[in-house]
Amino acid sequence: QVQLQESGPGLVEPSQTLSLTCTVSGGSMSSGRYFWSWIRQTAGKGLEWIGRIYDRGSTNYDPSLESRVTISMDMSRNQFSLNLISVTAADTAVYYCARWSSSGSGNFHFDYWGPGTLVTVSS
């Protein structure tokens, strides 16, 4: 059974960098079949897909965040990470890591999620 777990600081000061790591267990990230993703959720904007990493390092980012976001992966540790620079209170959210996958019939979806971690941006 694949499991994902987010880790990182729950409090980040404004203008600083938000850094989170997702550890994947029960399966290897190196299979190349999956897109490893970060999503955040706020009461105001709902669910927002921040970006994804796949194919040993290719990435896609939401255009509204692209200038501030970097997603990287460490296959030797079965981890992938999120860095979001120059944060403001608007970046306060529950951050999820998740696996984007295909069912094999051409359908795609998030099939596994971490439990989520609340990150508050405040001084």
Place this chain on the structure above:
Amino acid sequence: EIVMTQSPATLSVSPGERATLSCRASQSVSSNLVWYQQKPGQAPRLLISGASTRATGIPARFSGTGSATEFTLTISSLQSEDFAVYYCQQYNAWPYNFGQGTKVEI
């Protein structure tokens, strides 16, 4: 980018009743649509992908229909565990946006 609009924002129903949730895309997404269920304090859970294919373990009372810009999630007979927020998401064009959700409440 494609905007996903869900309606209604809140749906009040009784156990055993039928619930019909709508999701509209600002442009065609073909059948590239997913439905998720989210309960308080939990991550979203996959219900349906490809607009109409139930995920493994999802009860038959959940069904998805539609294509292009109009989609519907139907819960045929609501059980107590179905009271939650439901989200649609398109994956036809990046960014793969979510709708704002429909809360199904008693």
